[in-house]
Amino acid sequence: MLTLGLKDIVYSNKIIIEKEDIDALEASEEVTLMDWGNCFITKHADGKVTGKLNLDGDFKKTKFKLTWLADTSDKTDIELVDFDHLITKDKIEEVDNWKDFINYDTEFHSFGVADLNVKNMKKGNILQFERKGYFILDKVPEKEGDKFVFFTIPDGKQVNRYGTKK
Secondary structure, three states, rough: OOOOOOOOOOOOOOOOHHHHHHOOOOEEEEEOOOOOOEEEEEEOOOOOOEEEOOOOOOOHOOEEEOOOOOOOEEEEEEEEEEEEEEEEEOOOOOOOOOHHHEOOEEEOOOEEOHHHHHHOOOOEEEEOOOEEEEEEEOOOOOOOOEEEEEEOOOOOOOOOOOOOOO
């Protein structure tokens, strides 16, 4: 039987939130920090963002449920790799020249950070990055400067840039 597993959660007075999430917020707004609680976020004119926890707040009343990561020394750099279809047409007809439908740009890389839970993973382990999807660990760092490299696992729901399902 498969289990969901467990993860350690590190809390800190400094956290990392995706820029797109911060940009979507009003100048001052109550949000829910997933797996933690509510927080009043304030965006200052100088670009600084501060927050004040409101753990008694009601998560049902907040518009935004944000994922976050403690900004501590045990976070690690990661690389996420996504792949697109090799052929840009769902069905190649006999009259089609298949070479006209080759996708030469099929590999996409994005970079980020992950928490300490990644450091104990072994090649082939699968995990879900919240709001990103499921990934399989393809490469564990071998030397200083290397990153953990994860390949996306297609779920059949995502649509690529050609409008077809992955």
